[in-house]
Amino acid sequence: MTDYNFAYLDEQTKRMIRRAILKALAVPGYQVPFASREMPMPYGWGTGGVQVSAAVLTPEDRMKVIDQGADDTTNAVSIRQFFEKTAGVATTTQTAEASVIQTRHRIPETPLTEGQILVYQVPIPEPLRFLEPRETETRKMHALEEYGLMHVRLYEDIARHGHIATSYAYPVRIEGRYVMDPSPIPKFDNPKMEMAAIQLFGAGREQRIYALPPHTKVVSLDFDDHPFEASKPDVPCALCGAVDAYLDEVITDDAGGRMFVCSDTDHCERRRAAGHRGPVAEEDAA
């Protein structure tokens, strides 16, 4: 602990990130440029989220880190240990107990409350990037609210597939102004973005921070005749039987066998501890 400054980053870096976070909160959905630092982990492993977490953590916080909903994958475990070591903060896997939650690609199933902070790891913050590769142009498009191209992209989905096939990183409009990439969360999670907690987004390689204050209006883009739908596999979780949680498909053999289980491991564990059983868990018990 004493080998590092509190939360790893030096104070001037933290001030720079903190100023960016405040501007991001003042203009919800706008991507604030920041001078992203090299972190002791590769790009793509959450360097943006880690820098934002380092700038907001206090010694009193209890931190949770999830990767695709799971607390026990390499990325989640190593970031949790990073902050245990450099900030000395307590950690937890339980959503309700955490004050700061860093996430890669999921919003926890348990509704977040006031006093909690959700930090997203963002790979590509610019929702228009695959439509327009030039930063100078996308910046101008945001300035002019020129978002027609994004609707064209969704329309092309309908023309090709009969429905909007975009299933993750589904674009949202913030307070009727900025179109924002919610990071690659499944579109099932989009409606949860109107929440009581503060949401901060950090993109390390792309050097952008953006934010949503609590209760900010978040609308998933759609059409009158093709309304947004928060879809998920239409089966219960094989382990806990949950029908309202987002599910991962797990291949169980090389003969086409598969099962669907909760992607939120904390949610699934708590349900099983409370006695809920899914189809596979019941077979095992029998």
Next chain:
Amino acid sequence: MSALAGGFTDAPVEAARAFRGIMEAMARPGRIEMVAGAVPPAPLSPAAGAVLLTLCDPETPLHLAGETDCSPVRDWVTFHCGAPLVAAEAAAFALGDWAALQPVSRFAIGTPDYPDRSATLIVEMPELLAEGAVLRGPGIADTAALNLPEIEAFQANRRLFPLGFDVLFTSGNRVAALPRSTEVG
């Protein structure tokens, strides 16, 4: 008091706690939070001192308005933050009471490409109360209230959205915020 005294005694931890208060205030307009740890020279409030120590450094041009533009404050800011002291038009942060900061149209409001390149005003208040002007917008579930020094200037600032300045109100060891996104009624 010497300009060398009155900073954070444990900067990383105290700045982290102060920032949490400032961020909660900015994320929930009208919410009054505590910030502690700084002992700045008069006439600065401890909260204004903590905001300076938490957010200002050699990268942030600072404008001192009215009574705050005195030699004890200038020396304290120079030693603890190292922020260059500048005219209102060039400031990233501006400090003073509401009257001294007039006209607020002098401050940077950002550009359409970069709305973040706007000033943050640190407004010293006699007191902060959750009553008075009614606030609506991002960060507020229904409505909030705060004793703003006036209403019209903030309504005009809201009309500039996504451009505009953002405001931190300080009094004693308390801080509240009014980002440009808030509708004031």
